[in-house]
Amino acid sequence: MTRRPSRLLRVLSPALAAGTLLCTAACSDDGGTDGSPVQGVTASQAAGQRQTPSPTATLSTDGARTALITEADIEDDWTQVKDTEAENWHDSLLIGTVDVSDFLTAKAQASDCQRLLDSLFDDDLLGRPSGASELRGFQQGDSRLLYQVASYDRTGLQDSLDWMGTLPEKCDQFTVTDGGQKRTVQVIEISLPKVGDARQGLRVTVQGSADGDDATLTLDVAAVRVGDDAITVTAGGLDGDENDSAQQAVQQGTQRLKDVLAGKSPAPSPN
Numbered sequence: 001m002t003r004r005p006s007r008l009l010r011v012l013s014p015a016l017a018a019g020t021l022l023c024t025a026a027c028s029d030d031g032g033t034d035g036s037p038v039q040g041v042t043a044s045q046a047a048g049q050r051q052t053p054s055p056t057a058t059l060s061t062d063g064a065r066t067a068l069i070t071e072a073d074i075e076d077d078w079t080q081v082k083d084t085e086a087e088n089w090h091d092s093l094l095i096g097t098v099d100v101s102d103f104l105t106a107k108a109q110a111s112d113c114q115r116l117l118d119s120l121f122d123d124d125l126l127g128r129p130s131g132a133s134e135l136r137g138f139q140q141g142d143s144r145l146l147y148q149v150a151s152y153d154r155t156g157l158q159d160s161l162d163w164m165g166t167l168p169e170k171c172d173q174f175t176v177t178d179g180g181q182k183r184t185v186q187v188i189e190i191s192l193p194k195v196g197d198a199r200q201g202l203r204v205t206v207q208g209s210a211d212g213d214d215a216t217l218t219l220d221v222a223a224v225r226v227g228d229d230a231i232t233v234t235a236g237g238l239d240g241d242e243n244d245s246a247q248q249a250v251q252q253g254t255q256r257l258k259d260v261l262a263g264k265s266p267a268p269s270p271n
Contacts, residue, residue, distance in 0.1 A: 130152050143236060172186065176208075
């Protein structure tokens with residue numbers, strides 16, 4: 001893994017809100033419902049509105065650290081690494097400039113895809129936290145799992161989740177160039193456990209070369225909002241996808257965060 005050269009430009013998040021649409025739909029209903037999402041509202045938002053509101057307690061640094069998952073939460077043969085090591089994980093296959101010619105609406109779509117790669121490299125998929133933020137890393141062979149708990153501005157956090165939801169269409173397949181080498185990137189949506197107030201999952205596959213050999217990097221990326229806080233999971237590597245572990249991290253981690261926000265001690269991790 002190598003550190004990417006500093007970038008001079010950063011792309012900031014857009015904004016979206018859907019409370020009025022949900023209210024309008026509820027008021028116009030005769031009392032029954034067909035279960036379909038309201039037009040103009042993302043599935044994650046609709047699912048979040050139907051759930052019990054999350055606790056509103058402010059997440060402290062100690063609370064964020066308590067909410068982090070452990071090796072037992074993701075089973076298999078994962079080994080926790082030192083925090084300083086996890087903080088410096090950066091995959092060189094994510095470095096590169098998106099080829100604008102791959103897109104019909106070049107500037108807008110290319111910008112979103114570039115932002116995706118940059119944020120995966122910098123571990124700030126949901127933007128810069130506004131409050132407490134803690135992370136923990138695990139390693140298994142050539143695979144890695146990075147888990148983060150952090151507080152954000154509510155509007156910006158939901159905007160980032162909605163943005164993630166647009167990427168499978170905007171960035172379904174594109175080309176990245178780095179030092180004369182080209183890599184092919186594919187982005188698809190993955191399902192996540194129905195936890196938290198809103199959630200979004202992606203699988204990002206990068207095909208290129210590493211140390212002169214053909215290589216494929218597969219990352220399962222998940223984000224779950226709980227009130228103003230969120231967990232983020234990035235799991236995978238050159239060994240292939242780590243979907244099962246990502247799903248477990250989402251399931252167990254969301255509950256740990258909810259427990260902490262409710263002033264409870266997280267339940268013991270499963271064996």
